Amino acid sequence: MQDSDILLRDLDADGVLRLTMNDAGRRNALSEAMMGALGAAFAEAGADPAVRVIILAANGPAFCAGHDLKEMTAGRADADRGKAYFTKVMAMCSGVMQAIVNCPKPVIAEVTGIATAAGCQLVASCDLAIAADTSQFSTPGVHIGLFCSTPMVALSRNVSNKHAMEMLLTGDMTPAFRAAEIGLLNRAVAPEGLRQTTTEMARKIASKSSMTLATGKRAYYAQREMGLSDAYAYASGVMVENMLARDAEEGITAFIQKRAPEWQDA
Template sequence: MGSEILLREDSDGVCYLTLNRLDAYNALSMEMMQTLSAELDKITEDISVRVVVVRGGGKGFCAGHDLKQMLGEGQEAYYQATFDTCSELMQRIVNLPVPVIAQVHGVATAAGCQLVASCDLAVSADNARFATPGVNIGLFCSTPMVALTRAVAPKHAMELLLLGDLISADRAAEMGLVNWVVAADELEGYVATVAGKIASKSRKTLSIGKQAFYKQSEQTLAEAYSSCARVMTDNMLTDDAQEGIDAFITKRKPNWSHR
């Protein structure tokens, strides 16, 4: 890759993206966000990738925006560009045709917590901590709020946003911010198992399902059923659906073409 601030490793359909700004707790500088966005764009066209894992190198997952960088700029246009770039990055994750798993250790705060909330699944070490602490420094976490309110119940989101306190991994799981909490020394293996299960599926099917999931969540009940009935009809017509059903009936392992 062109930059060491983001590392990529591919293995059996799983793409691991590691935030690698170790001296800044993997803070989302403009360069980091642009680099991560560019890599996600490549993955969109990479048929070999069926699931993405986003993780942090060093002591933790991600401390959010690089406040030192932002304070040094001190200009409205730069602030707007920073938050726009971050918003576009989070939407790229949601719109990516394959699932994205957050692998969390250390802390995930502010935009780092937003990154976790934007991923489709999240696995956390039991000693990880989460927060949207902007309110403590006079900067309400308004863009992280967008992801949070789509991942957890409204009162849980407000709890994080108004108090600004660090919460435990177990509390994050209670809220629905993360799916699984595991011992720190088991985190990597657990994520690999989850990712491997997803990677064994048809990329075409995963893409259809993920897109439909987010679309129907914004629709009325009637609209959602109508939309998803059409999605399932189109899904049934794909090569992989025909292959998968035949494999099930004949009791054999499916051979996916990802079409």
Template sequence: MSDDLVQCDVTAGVAVLTLNRPAALNALSDALMAALKARLEALATDPEARVIILRGAGKAFCAGHDLKEMQAGRAAEDKGAAYFADLFSRCSEIMQLIPTLPQPVIAQVHGIATAAGCQLVASCDMAVASEETRFGVNGVNIGLFCSTPMVALSRNIPRKQAFELLTTGAFINAGRAAELGLVNRVVAPEALEAETRALADTVAAKLGAAVRIGKRAFYDQIDMTLPEAYAHTGAVMVENMLLRDTDEGISAFIEKRKPDWAAE
């Protein structure tokens, strides 16, 4: 069943993960979250997967948590307190897992990306959106402030704009999402798959070891002071320079030839 909920296809170095609850707008049910986490963890050690694309089946990318399932949790004696704590903890684990994966993760977004769905976009390393997509952290409209989605969102876009979205429940279009930095680029609906794949293919063609080192360093240095960040990334560049394939890549550039990189 989990294979059906999150489908996976790895072709030419690119793994495409598809959230597959189209009738529920790919809402993050307990089962879907478990399947997504399992797929991501498996890809982390898959040498064939150099880049990951995350997308949704049907009309939407992801509509957030499954509210019907959440309401059913209230039947417990504690009115759902333990279930809700566990739910948000499990969701947060997925969002924190994405930046730690060795591969860049690109969200391919269409339809809507709301609440935890918007959080999922913000947690990915890059995002390509169809121009008809709407984004929102709109839980406040039903009395539930999007506090956990706020973590990823406020690390993607300016604070005042994030706070406005969180407190008004307003939706923004893809163009505005790009202006704020939530997505990298906006494309026509019919070009979404091809444009996302082109970006993935471009990254997949780079030296995988360098990309893995670079992604790890990117997130490590963000919260450091400026001196700490330079000290850390300097050491990372030494590590990178000592790779056999980096030596070959630089030599090939100087000699104006294609690098002969070892199979990774």
């Protein structure tokens, strides 16, 4: 498979970009090629005004099985037993997850099949996640002597401590309905309705001002890391600047005048 085929791109007329991981033979593992393609795609989409919302999907029976362990193991042949290579791969993976969070466009995971280890991390890193009710999620590193420490970062920012620790310490598969209950997913739906449900949500979000969405997404992740007082001070400043934006003026005026707003994304 050519690296250019590993991640498919499709942009519709509503500004919804569908990125589809297309390495089913390796269960869409986060190989170097896959991570490179994802990182580049999120950077490009973030800068493209035609893109308003991103859906991350996958072909094959697995959404993403995590790191490519065969690729990782080959690094042990190096003189340092793979330390430099492992460091490089973990930095690449962390960069992809942060690229999703830092992307100004909302990102929705559309999950079918399993999402394990760094694949579960990928789901947790997206802003929203909708899955087929047949999907399963796990952080199974404990089964092979490798604690899922980097998946833990995203997982622990989505679900409560005890639910996160249960997944991390047992490595058990979590069915989609349970993943929705604990906050890893927004919802679990019948497989035949998954694409329609995800697309409808994406189009609903895409109809909003992209300036407003970018402002809100950036502020959400920034304030979450602050103490209460600092978060309110920061968010208040964001609200002031947002009120001065053209789209906020237009949106409020349209609401008062009982008409649809005309966004300029500014």
